Amino acid sequence: MRFTTLLACLLVSQVILAELRGTGDLGLIIEREPAAVQIINTSTQKTLSHIADLGDLSHASVVYSRDARYAFIFGRDGGLSKIDLLKDKIDQRIIQAGNSIGGAISQDGKLIAVSNYTPGGVKIFSSETLDLIADIPAIYANNKRSKVVGLVDAPGQKFIFSLFDANEIWVVDLNAVTKPKIQKFTNIGKQPYDALLSPDGRYYIAGLFADNGLALLDLWSPEKGVKRILPNYGKQDEKLPVYKMPHLEGWAAAGNLMFIPAIGQHEVLVIEQSTWQLIKRIPVLGQPVFVMARPDGRQVWVNFAFPDNSHLQIIDVKDLSIEKHLQPGKAVLHMEFTPRGEHVWVSARDDNHVLVYDTQNFKELARLPAKKPSGIFFSNRAHKMGL
Amino acid sequence: MRFSLLCLTLLCSFAVVAEEPSQDRQAELKNLLKHDCGSCHGLTLKGGLGPSLLATDLHNKSAEFLIATIQNGRKDTAMPPWKTFLSIDETRWLVQHLKNSP
Numbered sequence: 001m002r003f004t005t006l007l008a009c010l011l012v013s014q015v016i017l018a019e020l021r022g023t024g025d026l027g028l029i030i031e032r033e034p035a036a037v038q039i040i041n042t043s044t045q046k047t048l049s050h051i052a053d054l055g056d057l058s059h060a061s062v063v064y065s066r067d068a069r070y071a072f073i074f075g076r077d078g079g080l081s082k083i084d085l086l087k088d089k090i091d092q093r094i095i096q097a098g099n100s101i102g103g104a105i106s107q108d109g110k111l112i113a114v115s116n117y118t119p120g121g122v123k124i125f126s127s128e129t130l131d132l133i134a135d136i137p138a139i140y141a142n143n144k145r146s147k148v149v150g151l152v153d154a155p156g157q158k159f160i161f162s163l164f165d166a167n168e169i170w171v172v173d174l175n176a177v178t179k180p181k182i183q184k185f186t187n188i189g190k191q192p193y194d195a196l197l198s199p200d201g202r203y204y205i206a207g208l209f210a211d212n213g214l215a216l217l218d219l220w221s222p223e224k225g226v227k228r229i230l231p232n233y234g235k236q237d238e239k240l241p242v243y244k245m246p247h248l249e250g251w252a253a254a255g256n257l258m259f260i261p262a263i264g265q266h267e268v269l270v271i272e273q274s275t276w277q278l279i280k281r282i283p284v285l286g287q288p289v290f291v292m293a294r295p296d297g298r299q300v301w302v303n304f305a306f307p308d309n310s311h312l313q314i315i316d317v318k319d320l321s322i323e324k325h326l327q328p329g330k331a332v333l334h335m336e337f338t339p340r341g342e343h344v345w346v347s348a349r350d351d352n353h354v355l356v357y358d359t360q361n362f363k364e365l366a367r368l369p370a371k372k373p374s375g376i377f378f379s380n381r382a383h384k385m386g387l
Numbered sequence: 388m389r390f391s392l393l394c395l396t397l398l399c400s401f402a403v404v405a406e407e408p409s410q411d412r413q414a415e416l417k418n419l420l421k422h423d424c425g426s427c428h429g430l431t432l433k434g435g436l437g438p439s440l441l442a443t444d445l446h447n448k449s450a451e452f453l454i455a456t457i458q459n460g461r462k463d464t465a466m467p468p469w470k471t472f473l474s475i476d477e478t479r480w481l482v483q484h485l486k487n488s489p
Contacts, residue, residue: 056431117436193465209465242467245426350422
């Protein structure tokens, strides 16, 4: 009897042990065409599970709850899906708009904001229940509604976003959740198409599709308004046709440098952050889409718009030169670094695989099959501002 | 005059039939439409940064207008010209495909 009890105890504890897992080395791969995600482990470089029925996942993005247990997926069709990384299943899913572009989670982790094209605006939800808490229509001029882009979270329980059609930046303070305080900055430049937040949460920078330069808001001094940086950049150059909008994400802060994709040019721009001056234009082989710094800032990885989208170039930040050229497959859409940057995961949509590279020697470490993979999002995003 | 017009019409219709893209190319074009056009117009083509390309939203736009838009892009919008990558015949096939999609 005693022996059987002991045995039973052992068995039970083993089952419990087998089920326990942390989430710090997990992540999601978006499988665009089947509208599914894979939960992956970045330590074992293996797929843990597949979750389907997530609507239209073109241009999908992901944020994580602060306990890094839940992933919130923002789909093109206005779908907001909450995934439980421990149970490998959809916890909740709602359709909150007709057409949406991205989202963010608040500083305290309690609010999820979604930016929508149709109807243009931002909606705020409880991260626990996905109940609607606030609706912020992006109204401008004569009751028109603008598409909203470049939504980020910022310190002080704020969300910041840009109005593509209205040329405005809005800062929303949600300390009183049901009464959002909105500060509007107008005439910030024509057609802001995306934006980023510096890793310290101080600077919000919007790229301008139909104007020169970038719009900069210093959140430490909002009373000074939005100023234009690099106002003369691109004036004298013929803009090439843009086959994919660049993304502003992953502020590359190496010392005082910031790297951004030049729109309509085969260049990466290097900006000195204390003066906001352009210090170098690095020629690259196509129009950059993502320009992402390895977490230690020593390398910057660049992918490209159609038709150069089977390539990657890696910039050595030490001397601002191209260090390496890789060809991971057809239609390279996204890259994601492991938290401390020893590996990078790269999706090749039309080759239906995700590659894992060692960032020191550029060797391929693993190849995971995935159906039309696009975005890759690791759970360490849970603790980063502005992503 | 009338004869040459007839000839032209015949030639055009002949070209449409003769220059339909190969099965492989059609698959490539469908992939391009879904994923590359889809990055602005949505994977289901119901619109995003760019307008909807669903048949119901295109029915009052002529094929020639749509072919010209795809070939040359639209000034002052984010729509780029595709003529470097798509022949007129391929563009025409794409437009017919869009207009005939349920």
